[in-house]
Amino acid sequence: MPRNCRPVHLPDRVPVPESEPVAGCDVCAALVRQREAARAVGDKSTLIDRNIELRRHPHAKAVRA
Ligand SMILES: [Zn+2]
Numbered sequence: 001m002p003r004n005c006r007p008v009h010l011p012d013r014v015p016v017p018e019s020e021p022v023a024g025c026d027v028c029a030a031l032v033r034q035r036e037a038a039r040a041v042g043d044k045s046t047l048i049d050r051n052i053e054l055r056r057h058p059h060a061k062a063v064r065a
Helices: 026-040 044-056
Strands: none
């Protein structure tokens, strides 16, 4: 399983997995920027919130030009 080199902490509670942004989605792109900004300052609660938003916000699955 490929991993980036970053510190791994093992908290007591179940960690929220990193959510993958969907290509071409502006919302995902914005959430990822906010998530990385939160990570940069060690704001774990915002980091988790953004991961949840990334996972939950809806995508139109059949978008065709
Ligand atoms: Zn999205």
